[in-house]
Amino acid sequence: MTAAHYSDKAHLWSLDPKNTFLNHGSYGAAPVAVLEEQSRLRKRMEAEPVSFMKRELEPLWDNAREEIAKFIGTTASNLVFVKNATMGVNTIFHSLDFNPGDEVLTTSHVYGACMEVLKYYEGKKGFTIKVATVPFPLKDEDEVVDALKNEITDRTKLLLIDHITSVTGTIFPLEKILLLFKQRGIEVLVDGAHAIGMLDLDIDKLGADYYVGNCHKWVCSPKGSAILYVHPSRQEKISPLQISYHYDLSDEWAKKFFWSGTDDPTAYLCVPTALQQMNDLYGSWELLRKHNRDLTLTAKQYLEKELGTTPPIPDNMIGSLANIYLGKGVLSAKGFNYIHPLPEVLFSAYGIVVPVMIFPKHDPQLWIRISVQAYNHISQYEYLAAALKELGYFI
Amino acid sequence: MTAAHYSDKAHLWSLDPKNTFLNHGSYGAAPVAVLEEQSRLRKRMEAEPVSFMKRELEPLWDNAREEIAKFIGTTASNLVFVKNATMGVNTIFHSLDFNPGDEVLTTSHVYGACMEVLKYYEGKKGFTIKVATVPFPLKDEDEVVDALKNEITDRTKLLLIDHITSVTGTIFPLEKILLLFKQRGIEVLVDGAHAIGMLDLDIDKLGADYYVGNCHKWVCSPKGSAILYVHPSRQEKISPLQISYHYDLSDEWAKKFFWSGTDDPTAYLCVPTALQQMNDLYGSWELLRKHNRDLTLTAKQYLEKELGTTPPIPDNMIGSLANIYLGKGVLSAKGFNYIHPLPEVLFSAYGIVVPVMIFPKHDPQLWIRISVQAYNHISQYEYLAAALKELGYFI
Numbered sequence: 001m002t003a004a005h006y007s008d009k010a011h012l013w014s015l016d017p018k019n020t021f022l023n024h025g026s027y028g029a030a031p032v033a034v035l036e037e038q039s040r041l042r043k044r045m046e047a048e049p050v051s052f053m054k055r056e057l058e059p060l061w062d063n064a065r066e067e068i069a070k071f072i073g074t075t076a077s078n079l080v081f082v083k084n085a086t087m088g089v090n091t092i093f094h095s096l097d098f099n100p101g102d103e104v105l106t107t108s109h110v111y112g113a114c115m116e117v118l119k120y121y122e123g124k125k126g127f128t129i130k131v132a133t134v135p136f137p138l139k140d141e142d143e144v145v146d147a148l149k150n151e152i153t154d155r156t157k158l159l160l161i162d163h164i165t166s167v168t169g170t171i172f173p174l175e176k177i178l179l180l181f182k183q184r185g186i187e188v189l190v191d192g193a194h195a196i197g198m199l200d201l202d203i204d205k206l207g208a209d210y211y212v213g214n215c216h217k218w219v220c221s222p223k224g225s226a227i228l229y230v231h232p233s234r235q236e237k238i239s240p241l242q243i244s245y246h247y248d249l250s251d252e253w254a255k256k257f258f259w260s261g262t263d264d265p266t267a268y269l270c271v272p273t274a275l276q277q278m279n280d281l282y283g284s285w286e287l288l289r290k291h292n293r294d295l296t297l298t299a300k301q302y303l304e305k306e307l308g309t310t311p312p313i314p315d316n317m318i319g320s321l322a323n324i325y326l327g328k329g330v331l332s333a334k335g336f337n338y339i340h341p342l343p344e345v346l347f348s349a350y351g352i353v354v355p356v357m358i359f360p361k362h363d364p365q366l367w368i369r370i371s372v373q374a375y376n377h378i379s380q381y382e383y384l385a386a387a388l389k390e391l392g393y394f395i
Numbered sequence: 396m397t398a399a400h401y402s403d404k405a406h407l408w409s410l411d412p413k414n415t416f417l418n419h420g421s422y423g424a425a426p427v428a429v430l431e432e433q434s435r436l437r438k439r440m441e442a443e444p445v446s447f448m449k450r451e452l453e454p455l456w457d458n459a460r461e462e463i464a465k466f467i468g469t470t471a472s473n474l475v476f477v478k479n480a481t482m483g484v485n486t487i488f489h490s491l492d493f494n495p496g497d498e499v500l501t502t503s504h505v506y507g508a509c510m511e512v513l514k515y516y517e518g519k520k521g522f523t524i525k526v527a528t529v530p531f532p533l534k535d536e537d538e539v540v541d542a543l544k545n546e547i548t549d550r551t552k553l554l555l556i557d558h559i560t561s562v563t564g565t566i567f568p569l570e571k572i573l574l575l576f577k578q579r580g581i582e583v584l585v586d587g588a589h590a591i592g593m594l595d596l597d598i599d600k601l602g603a604d605y606y607v608g609n610c611h612k613w614v615c616s617p618k619g620s621a622i623l624y625v626h627p628s629r630q631e632k633i634s635p636l637q638i639s640y641h642y643d644l645s646d647e648w649a650k651k652f653f654w655s656g657t658d659d660p661t662a663y664l665c666v667p668t669a670l671q672q673m674n675d676l677y678g679s680w681e682l683l684r685k686h687n688r689d690l691t692l693t694a695k696q697y698l699e700k701e702l703g704t705t706p707p708i709p710d711n712m713i714g715s716l717a718n719i720y721l722g723k724g725v726l727s728a729k730g731f732n733y734i735h736p737l738p739e740v741l742f743s744a745y746g747i748v749v750p751v752m753i754f755p756k757h758d759p760q761l762w763i764r765i766s767v768q769a770y771n772h773i774s775q776y777e778y779l780a781a782a783l784k785e786l787g788y789f790i
Binding site: 013014019021026028039043045046047049051053084086090094113116117119217222223239241242244245248261262263264267347353355 | 409
């Protein structure tokens with residue numbers, strides 16, 4: 001069987017070398033230098049907790065917001081840190097009021113946790129969830145736009161849309177979607193959980209009402225660092241999920257989110273270091289993105305060729321995630337840790353870490369979702385292909 | 396001037412030796428061994444993020460809940476982790492429904508962030524805040540009970556009560572208060588931000604409906620570890636502040652709180668280590684509590700004698716926090732980081748870290764709030780007294 005090894009950048013991470021980690025997408029992985037910066041900040045915090053919290057934290061927080069704002073094309077005054085994208089989505093639904101009959105539209109590719117948020121607030125806030133069935137495989141971007149267009153009614157109040165889907169690893173045509181909904185005066189909340197770092201974003205130009213995204217995935221900052229962007233015209237309506245001091249202390253919207261009680265704030269303080277570290281890997285973020293996307297396409301094509309399957313979506317909808325078809329699926333038992341036995345088999349027998357997706361629900365198909373980050377090497381995907389073939393997943 | 400030094404336990408912490416840290420109460424401080432355990436867990440998490448999150452985390456989370464549940468006299472099924480006590484209070488008000496006219500009662504000693512929570516949800520949920528004016532100085536426990544009794548009406552739906560007040564460092568007579576409100580069928584939410592570790596708790600016996608408390612203060616676990624207890628009869632009404640996967644996956648109440656998106660969960664996983672570390676300092680938690688309380692009373696008496704002031708509350712209402720009277724106060728400018736110039740002066744000129752409180756609002760008095768933890772030594776409070784005298788704070 002092919003010998004798999006990490007790339008020549010992998011020494012910058014602390015991933016266990018005995019595994020083949022092909023799942024950057026689920027939780028991310030932070031470079032050692034970023035984790036060291038976090039340790040340094042924690043030491044400062046523990047050496048004098050009061051000085052850190054009362055004197056040092058706010059300028060560090062402001063600086064981190066400024067750096068990530070610049071990176072995604074907006075200004076710090078429109079952006080606050082949250083723990084993860086799901087918390088950003090919670091914050092929006094926690095804050096907004098709805099009228100009976102209002103519809104919240106999303107797609108069949110929506111992230112499962114966000115669907116839970118919708119279901120919870122549907123009961124609390126009185127709106128109705130509508131789900132546009134977006135096919136997968138997808139012929140082109142227009143299939144996404146058309147599926148959404150068909151579900152718009154005069155009661156559609158808000159669209160919750162993935163920028164890059166989690167279950168199908170697909171870049172949705174956000175510009176076209178935003179155009180469609182803005183023309184109709186419908187608010188749009190973008191779940192960009194995977195987009196920050198994977199795509200070159202210009203948030204101000206996009207013009208979404210709300211945009212949430214993780215930094216711990218494709219910016220490689222420590223776990224628990226994500227952002228919530230709110231368009232200036234909507235900020236008055238959005239309050240922190242957790243009210244604390246500061247809620248009433250500042251007239252500046254972002255400052256209301258500064259303090260949510262004693263917590264470890266170091267994850268988001270490391271975002272500037274992560275941005276710099278990742279930039280320096282290949283000399284620019286553009287080159288890093290190109291590297292990751294090129295390897296994704298190469299690995300995907302190799303796997304498809306070896307397994308004898310065809311690509312579900314066109315290449316222009318692919319970033320650093322890709323689903324490869326494995327065959328017919330069976331809907332899983334309900335459960336977070338149990339989706340399909342295949343990831344367990346791949347991990348225990350081959351040391352391969354890769355998720356398996358079952359989609360869509362009405363006609364379950366089995367997909368393996370590969371991720372590519374700078375520490376990965378083509379040999380790891382060849383090894384995955386060999387393992388899958390050994391297990392009988394080929395046509 | 397007296398030379399101040401830390402105790403012979405201080406080497407177990409990483410506090411900056413050039414400061415005199417007398418403010419354990421605000422953010423806590425974790426022993427080095429606890430922070431090392433946290434680093435160890437973080438390394439495991441970063442070496443194989445998926446195994447950690449999907450396989451290792453839930454048993455570790457269960458174990459940590461079991462340990463802290465035992466410590467405070469309840470069972471893990473009634474208890475979940477939150478980031479801090481304020482998040483626990485947010486969770487309750489986020490979850491509960493109120494009818495117009497319902498009154499939520501609290502006291503004039505309520506923690507400021509919790510008052511912000513009340514004000515936010517007063518608007519959203521339609522209840523009315525009522526504040527019982529509890530005097531300070533206090534003659535005895537009954538003054539607290541009487542102040543509350545006077546404000547109960549047939550519209551009182553819920554009491555939010557501090558177990559140990561933050562602004563006045565006073566242990567409230569919780570058993571008597573709970574008796575009063577339970578007799579009348581009024582729900583009680585206890586803000587035990589300072590109580591876990593400082594007091595020997597028996598939560599099941601107390602019989603509060605809701606109890607929140609920090610572990611990062613007097614249990615000395617890492618920042619971002621706190622608990623929310625909900626009485627079994629109330630659990631159906633209480634959902635996580637942040638909805639994610641798991642909300643709909645389990646019939647067990649506590650499990651709904653297990654996953655709130657990718658985050659760093661290591662702070663609460665270190666609670667068992669912190670419980671053990673602190674236990675071992677003097678051989679038992681009982682002896683640690685006795686040590687801290689004895690030193691608090693000694694330090695308080697020394698400061699009062701040196702400054703020529705009298706104790707505001709009887710000793711039986713004191714744990715490891717104590718307010719010492721400094722004279723007439725002036726209500727501060729609105730602001731989180733600016734309350735009074737004295738802490739800045741004490742820090743910059745003497746390296747002393749200690750908060751100043753101004754209370755009550757209608758007749759502002761100036762108080763210095765000392766904390767005592769095992770790393771503190773009587774010489775540090777003597778040094779504080781000398782500094783305060785040098786600054787002219789004596790009668």
